[in-house]
Amino acid sequence: MTSVDTTIQLLTREQAAGSAANSTCTPELALQPWAFDAGVPNYGPGASMTDVIPTGSPVQGRLPVEYTTASADELDARIRAAKATLGERVVVLGHFYQRDEVVQYADFVGDSFQLANAAKAKPDAEAIVFCGVHFMAETADILSQPSQAVILPNLAAGCSMADMADIDSVEEAWAQLTEIYGTAPDADGRVPVIPVTYMNSSAALKAFCGRNGGIVCTSSNAATVLEWAFERGQRVLFFPDQHLGRNTAKAMGIPIELMPMWNPRKPLGGNSSDELVDAKVVLWHGFCSVHKRFTPAQITKARAEHPGVQVIVHPECPMAVVDAADSAGSTDFIVKAIQAAPAGSTFAIGTEINLVNRLAAEYPQHTIFCLDDVICPCSTMYRIHPGYLAWVLEGLVDGVVHNRIQVAAEVIADSTVALERMLAARPPASTPVADTVR
Structure with missing residues (x-):
């Protein structure tokens, strides 16, 4: 197996010589x-x-x-x-x-x-x-x-996506939202808004969710977590990844027009009060730069060049990409789909290149390739x-302990609450709710 790093070194030398058949997103990767x-x-x-x-x-x-x-x-x-x-x-x-x-x-x-x-x-x-x-x-x-x-x-x-939602910005957004929504529950006992943070976020944001009645989600249980949140709240503030939130909520039947984007650099996130009152899911303006690279055009190209190809993408991809794919799910979902496929299957995968390259080597009975033919790994x-x-x-x-990562005790206490709620929110074993297949 040729690793991604080895391939980058070879391509960079070929580019310097003017003979590269492929490319990387920057020669500095070498x-x-x-x-x-x-x-x-x-x-x-x-x-x-x-x-x-x-x-x-x-x-x-x-x-x-x-x-x-x-x-x-x-x-x-x-x-x-x-x-x-x-x-x-x-x-x-x-x-x-x-x-x-x-x-x-x-x-x-x-x-x-x-x-x-x-x-x-x-x-x-x-x-x-x-x-x-x-x-x-x-x-x-x-x-x-x-x-x-x-x-x-x-x-x-x-992680650049995790960094797109910091605790100060989320606290400010929460203050603006609670000023509009208030804090009183409705007749069914549901509070005005529940915070949900993706696993790909800082411990401070997990702790924020823990102390504000919220929860953490993964890409595997995002739909189960949103169901949990809607049982307890009238709407959800979802951060930091807009695409996972949008794709999951859309698959649950929530209209796109009821999912306004919150831009932390604008008053009310760039929305009107009425838009926020009508909202079911308020999406944070964050994204994964790896999964943002995938496009519907890449899927069209893969289908033209490989008839019968199965296109699987990660739900951090933009909505148009998820809609054009055959299925979307977590990295674990992608791995299991390939493991379960009959020999001779062809897969075009929309996720990070190191995983795709490794899967191609581990399952030589299949044809497996990355949708993006430009090698550009997670920085x-x-x-x-x-x-x-x-x-x-x-x-x-x-x-000697180098580079120890230590989370403050008070942050651990609050974030553990949100993580335990996540661990209890298990999707049905037979058909993971968040892993949509079409």
Whole structure:
């Protein structure tokens, strides 16, 4: 299997020579992530490179030169030696979107929710090394034991979508909405509005939901969570991803005109009071830059070139893409759909390139390709590199904890409330509500 990183290195050299048959979204992807760690915070090259990073975002310090100059074989040997020395004292978690050069060392591989559960299931490990992004490490810290150290190998591995909804902006939006709606329940006991945050958000926003009667959702149980919210509230404020909220609510039969967008930079989010009063779901102006790259035109092209192709996309994609696809669902849904398909099936997948590339290698009986033929991985997942993993693991061997992620006790208390509500909101086992198939 040729990894995404290896392919990027080859394509970049071919581009320089003027012979590349394919392309990447930026030649800077061929550089190692420590080239972007010093100085001003940034998401780095990749899908989020044009997103605005919030002031005060974490910056990764310089990685010692012994890790930046080590060969791939040397880093491999050092990582494996450190893991062998640490044994059960450490658990390494790898997200589906992580580069193959890192995910090969993971004890568990999955989406953010699955990995949070994996962290919770290892209460005896002294350290949890989370090869993902910042909000995932925060969630692991919330759900793990207080004595366990949760480590993010590169502090610059944030999430631009999660950063699009910050606690100050959400608190301000909440104040404006409650001024319009009031706080009194209706005749059925439903409060005017329930806050729902996607798992892809900061611990502060999960805590906000916990203390305001709200809940967290995943891409797998978003419909079940919205049903939970509508049993308790007249409408929902959904953040930070507008597309997951819109696609899920539309599949539940809620008209698009009753889903106004809330732009935190405008009074009343850019809406009139009447529009907000009529609303069923108020959508935050946030999105995933990886999934925003997919288009209906790509689907049309895939169908023309591959008759009989099954198009599966993530519900973080724009509504027009989800509508044009055959099915939409979480990363776990995508994996299971491919696992269950008869040999010889053809799939065009609308999600992050590392997962698609890995699925193509793991299921050679199928033809599997990414809808977007431009290789443009998640900028922040790509900030994790074997050099950082070797550094944090060897630090643990020496009794040093690098890059520990710690959530404040009061935030843990409130966010745990919202997360426990999420864990109780399970979709039917046979037909996941949020994973729509057409």
